[in-house]
Amino acid sequence: VRPFLALRSGAAEYLGQFRSLTIGAARLEKKQAELEVAEDADELPVTFVDDVESVEAREERINGLRNKSRLLPQHRNMLLDVLPYEQSQSWIHETVKYRRMMLGRYGIEGSRTDPRVCFPTKKEAYEREEYEKVAFPFTLRQMMDANEAAQKARKAATEAREAEIARKLEKLDQWTSDLNAKIEKKEREARAAKERKDRLVEEVRRHFGFKVDPRDERFQEMLAQKEREDRKKVKEAKRKEKEEKMMEKLQKKTAELEAEVDVSSG
Numbered sequence: 636v637r638p639f640l641a642l643r644s645g646a647a648e649y650l651g652q653f654r655s656l657t658i659g660a661a662r663l664e665k666k667q668a669e670l671e672v673a674e675d676a677d678e679l680p681v682t683f684v685d686d687v688e689s690v691e692a693r694e695e696r697i698n699g700l701r702n703k704s705r706l707l708p709q710h711r712n713m714l715l716d717v718l719p720y721e722q723s724q725s726w727i728h729e730t731v732k733y734r735r736m737m738l739g740r741y742g743i744e745g746s747r748t749d750p751r752v753c754f755p756t757k758k759e760a761y762e763r764e765e766y767e768k769v770a771f772p773f774t775l776r777q778m779m780d781a782n783e784a785a786q787k788a789r790k791a792a793t794e795a796r797e798a799e800i801a802r803k804l805e806k807l808d809q810w811t812s813d814l815n816a817k818i819e820k821k822e823r824e825a826r827a828a829k830e831r832k833d834r835l836v837e838e839v840r841r842h843f844g845f846k847v848d849p850r851d852e853r854f855q856e857m858l859a860q861k862e863r864e865d866r867k868k869v870k871e872a873k874r875k876e877k878e879e880k881m882m883e884k885l886q887k888k889t890a891e892l893e894a895e896v897d898v899s900s901g
Contacts, residue, residue, distance in 0.1 A: 718745055835861040 704711060709719040718741055720728065727733055735753055737746040839857045
């Protein structure tokens with residue numbers, strides 16, 4: 636068995652070497668034939684011929700190797716400032732707005748767009764004209780006149796407002812003094828009310844003759860009575876003061892009338 640296996644492996648090795656030699660000889664013959672054809676044609680080997688198609692393919696391959704950005708083709712085109720898509724990829728790319736945008740960005744040749752797309756059609760021009768008639772019904776002269784009138788009105792309103800502020804500033808001192816007088820009057824009235832309250836409380840205590848809790852019912856009743864009496868006195872005093880003022884006015888008016896009568900009779 637062992638001699639048989641050794642013989643078999645030796646035969647396989649011999650066949651492999653023979654196959655390699657055969658392939659090498661075939662390649663050598665093919666290469667020799669190419670060289671002979673090139674020498675006969677007085678040209679370089681076919682592998683070094685730079686025809687148009689191979690140059691374009693070679694440039695494309697080199698450019699592909701140069702692209703290390705890993706960007707999508709459309710994004711790389713945008714980076715290189717060329718048209719992103721060679722063909723439309725969406726309905727948006729067929730719209731007038733998109734085509735106008737591409738034309739404005741990449742030009743006529745770069746965008747491959749007809750420049751007539753930038754101009755409105757007859758229908759669009761008509762619709763635009765009708766819209767402007769409704770949206771802007773006035774002529775330029777009319778709008779200028781209206782704007783001038785509005786400016787004059789605003790100027791007049793501003794001047795009137797400034798004049799009113801100036802008049803009020805002139806009265807500011809008088810208003811300040813009047814306000815201070817009112818505040819002082821309120822303070823006097825508050826002090827008088829407190830003093831009157833304290834006086835009534837003291838009168839109630841003297842009335843009982845001994846110390847009484849202000850929260851006591853008897854104290855509260857007596858205090859209410861004293862307050863009613865005090866209000867009557869204050870009311871009576873105001874009435875008398877008012878009557879005296881009326882009498883003074885009547886006397887003054889009577890004196891003025893008598894003086895006028897004397898002057899007219901004299």
